[in-house]
Amino acid sequence: MSIDLKSENLYTQYLTRGKDEAKILGTSDIVKRSIDSGAADQLLNMSSLPGVIGLPIGLPDIHKGYGFPIGSVVAMDPDNGSISPGGVGYDINCGVALISTGVDAKTMRKYLRPLLDDLSSHIPVGTARSRNKLTESQIRTVVEEGIYWPYSMDMATEDDLIKTDFDGHLFGVDEVNISKEAYERGMNYFGTLGSGNHFLEVQRAEELIDHEASEVYGLVQDMAYIMIHTGSRGLGHQVATDYLEQIRALPHNLNLPDPQLSHIMLGSREADRYISAMNGAANYGFANRQFIIYQVRKSLTRVLGREFDAEEAQLIYNISHNLATFEDHHIEGRKRRLLVHRKGATRALPPDAVQGYYSGVGHPVLVPGSMGSASYVLRGKERNDAISMSTCSHGAGRSMGRKLARESISPERVKEEMKRMNIEYTFGNEIAAVEESRESYKNIDEVYAAITGSNIATGVAKLFPMGVLKG
DNA sequence: ATGTCC
Numbered sequence: 313m314s315i316d317l318k319s320e321n322l323y324t325q326y327l328t329r330g331k332d333e334a335k336i337l338g339t340s341d342i343v344k345r346s347i348d349s350g351a352a353d354q355l356l357n358m359s360s361l362p363g364v365i366g367l368p369i370g371l372p373d374i375h376k377g378y379g380f381p382i383g384s385v386v387a388m389d390p391d392n393g394s395i396s397p398g399g400v401g402y403d404i405n406c407g408v409a410l411i412s413t414g415v416d417a418k419t420m421r422k423y424l425r426p427l428l429d430d431l432s433s434h435i436p437v438g439t440a441r442s443r444n445k446l447t448e449s450q451i452r453t454v455v456e457e458g459i460y461w462p463y464s465m466d467m468a469t470e471d472d473l474i475k476t477d478f479d480g481h482l483f484g485v486d487e488v489n490i491s492k493e494a495y496e497r498g499m500n501y502f503g504t505l506g507s508g509n510h511f512l513e514v515q516r517a518e519e520l521i522d523h524e525a526s527e528v529y530g531l532v533q534d535m536a537y538i539m540i541h542t543g544s545r546g547l548g549h550q551v552a553t554d555y556l557e558q559i560r561a562l563p564h565n566l567n568l569p570d571p572q573l574s575h576i577m578l579g580s581r582e583a584d585r586y587i588s589a590m591n592g593a594a595n596y597g598f599a600n601r602q603f604i605i606y607q608v609r610k611s612l613t614r615v616l617g618r619e620f621d622a623e624e625a626q627l628i629y630n631i632s633h634n635l636a637t638f639e640d641h642h643i644e645g646r647k648r649r650l651l652v653h654r655k656g657a658t659r660a661l662p663p664d665a666v667q668g669y670y671s672g673v674g675h676p677v678l679v680p681g682s683m684g685s686a687s688y689v690l691r692g693k694e695r696n697d698a699i700s701m702s703t704c705s706h707g708a709g710r711s712m713g714r715k716l717a718r719e720s721i722s723p724e725r726v727k728e729e730m731k732r733m734n735i736e737y738t739f740g741n742e743i744a745a746v747e748e749s750r751e752s753y754k755n756i757d758e759v760y761a762a763i764t765g766s767n768i769a770t771g772v773a774k775l776f777p778m779g780v781l782k783g
Numbered sequence: 784a785t786g787t788c789c
Contacts, residue, residue: 377784378784382784401784402784402785403784403785404784406784438787439785439786439787441786496786497785497786500786501786506784506785507784507785507787508784508785508787509784510784543784545784545785546785546786548784548785549784549785550785552784553785634784744787
């Protein structure tokens with residue numbers, strides 16, 4: 313069926329396909345690419361899920377995923393709506409953490425190669441297993457308590473807790489809702505980075521856009537930072553697989569346009585069980601990122617010695633971009649509670665909706681670019697709940713499928729480009745690096761322009777990679 | 784995304 317388009321302005325396009333409706337925040341070029349790739353059809357499929365409030369929204373980095381597009385947000389009526397594991401994705405609580413090093417980029421440059429070597433010898437990448445396997449009792453604590461487990465082990469500071477999305481802990485987890493298989497994968501892969509778009513980067517603050525917010529966040533021109541992108545590894549993947557498998561056999565899920573759109577009604581026993589398991593996987597994701605932050609601090613201490621002061625290596629923020637959560641938003645002039653699915657989409661709460669440490673400023677919104685390109689730190693803009701339910705893009709978004717990338721780009725070309733840009737690299741797998749190369753992704757500056765142009769967030773700082781560790 | 788196909 314064909315898709316009709318209506319432009320509201322340069323960065324807001326409405327799509328209609330029969331009775332299905334959706335909105336994409338992005339230029340007509342971004343919308344055109346989403347139609348050509350099939351991502352727009354996936355977004356429109358979401359509109360027929362039970363209990364959608366408003367419209368499914370595609371963000372500027374929208375691209376095709378399994379069932380639901382990556383870079384999408386959809387809110388549900390908590391009383392008569394549904395929840396779909398596909399709207400969260402397989403990597404439950406995938407997210408990004410950014411930490412200061414307190415070291416200037418020039419000094420960091422001298423230690424870059426040994427630092428990457430030290431990091432890669434302590435943080436397994438790709439499919440490599442953990443060097444710090446959890447016991448059965450530890451994994452159960454992690455799933456129930458999230459970041460409080462590393463905190464209890466002196467692997468997190470109090471400051472880390474308050475600068476982590478949801479304070480690094482989601483409630484309502486009953487361990488019986490997570491399978492034995494999921495626990496086993498979780499025990500074996502704790503503290504690992506993973507593959508795909510996951511990475512660890514040493515970055516330099518290249519440009520401060522919003523000087524006041526930069527100061528609050530601890531972003532200083534030409535200082536070095538470390539960004540970590542990873543999620544809940546095999547545990548989250550197994551939870552998603554288990555629940556999709558269980559619910560797709562239910563009668564109402566048998567004739568969907570895509571089995572990944574399988575859903576369950578909020579308030580049902582099945583939905584309660586999925587939410588409990590999803591929150592448990594999210595807690596594991598928070599603990600996993602925190603454990604890697606701890607490893608990074610230890611590496612900096614070992615490699616930089618007296619040039620590094622552990623007190624300076626503060627967290628800027630640890631944010632999630634694959635989660636469904638209950639939140640209050642102003643919709644059509646009134647405040648109401650909604651279940652918001654975000655798949656490859658990051659929260660960008662406006663200043664007045666943020667309590668605690670970043671109250672009145674807004675929490676940092678972390679938007680990594682592709683490998684070999686810039687990353688942005690932004691903050692949510694006032695009244696963005698009416699635009700995107702206070703949601704922002706989570707990255708650049710793919711423009712080329714993995715297969716096409718492998719066929720058209722050589723590892724040599726990627727490595728030459730990294731050298732030309734003076735970016736030190738450690739690739740666990742060269743083919744995987746090709747799939748993640750800059751050429752396979754949209755231009756992050758274009759995505760940034762669409763984010764700010766659509767009034768969902770404003771820029772704080774631009775960071776550029778100095779060194780990268782990839783699965 | 785993924786012990787990258789039980």
